[in-house]
Amino acid sequence: MLKIKNIHANIESKKILRGINLEVNKGEVHAIMGPNGSGKSTLASVIAGREEYDLTKGEMLFEGEDISEMDAEERAHKGIFLSFQYPIEIPGVSVTNFIKTAINETRKANGQEEMKANQMLKLIREKSELLEIDRKFLSRSLNEGFSGGEKKRNEIFQMAMLEPKLAILDETDSGLDIDALRIVANGVNKLRSEDNAVVVITHYQRLLEYIVPDYVHVLYDGKIVKSGTKDLALELEEKGYDWIKQEVSSL
Ligand code: ADP
Numbered sequence: 001m002l003k004i005k006n007i008h009a010n011i012e013s014k015k016i017l018r019g020i021n022l023e024v025n026k027g028e029v030h031a032i033m034g035p036n037g038s039g040k041s042t043l044a045s046v047i048a049g050r051e052e053y054d055l056t057k058g059e060m061l062f063e064g065e066d067i068s069e070m071d072a073e074e075r076a077h078k079g080i081f082l083s084f085q086y087p088i089e090i091p092g093v094s095v096t097n098f099i100k101t102a103i104n105e106t107r108k109a110n111g112q113e114e115m116k117a118n119q120m121l122k123l124i125r126e127k128s129e130l131l132e133i134d135r136k137f138l139s140r141s142l143n144e145g146f147s148g149g150e151k152k153r154n155e156i157f158q159m160a161m162l163e164p165k166l167a168i169l170d171e172t173d174s175g176l177d178i179d180a181l182r183i184v185a186n187g188v189n190k191l192r193s194e195d196n197a198v199v200v201i202t203h204y205q206r207l208l209e210y211i212v213p214d215y216v217h218v219l220y221d222g223k224i225v226k227s228g229t230k231d232l233a234l235e236l237e238e239k240g241y242d243w244i245k246q247e248v249s250s251l
């Protein structure tokens, strides 16, 4: 599904990613871990096509198609979802209306007709029940006064409704409380399927107790320095990131 070959990326001409290789197939969950500042969020942004980041070298294929020149919107329409795509507050626009617009824009970009109102309602009902989202929440203004947990709920609801092929969840801050963590984990687990793939980015092993990844990669100083199975996350929890630093410096 996603094939990344030797990508290098800069922000404001500062080198951040220095040769990343990554292959994500349908049905897989990958976790990307690594110390603060190692380039995890940069990698997520580069895959999603945020324009602040310059891809200076390498190849990025999504379902066999070169996406490196596409803008973020185009990539989203192809089925790449990055969490916190829409962290903005929009007073007067409800969670539901926002997602309706996003769905119909995606359909339009893919040459499909708008979703019929009754079909949309059915989808909303189905997904909100699956994720145990209160109907009242859906009529609230987007992100306005949302708590951390509510922001997560909104993000996971967007993901569920858009049914992306590849979801990238960047759990940026350490501020995630246990409730928010469970919301994300339950959502991902319920939406995992043979046809989609998830990349979870996290600084902490904690989230991976709830979302069990097929592969774990450690990003350090802009490179993936180690890959393994879920056991690697446990090893990191036990030994900390200094262990990786020592291994890398002894190479
Ligand atoms: P992580 O998500 O692993 O904590 P980031 O990808 O956020 O790492 O950051 C990697 C490096 O890029 C850090 O050294 C950070 O300071 C730098 N960086 C990130 N965003 C910017 C920016 N907008 N301008 C300048 N430097 C940045």
Ligand code: MG
Residues within 6 Å of the ligand: 036, 037, 041, 172
């Ligand atoms: Mg950081």
Ligand code: MG
Residues within 6 Å of the ligand: 040, 041, 042, 172
């Ligand atoms: Mg980050």
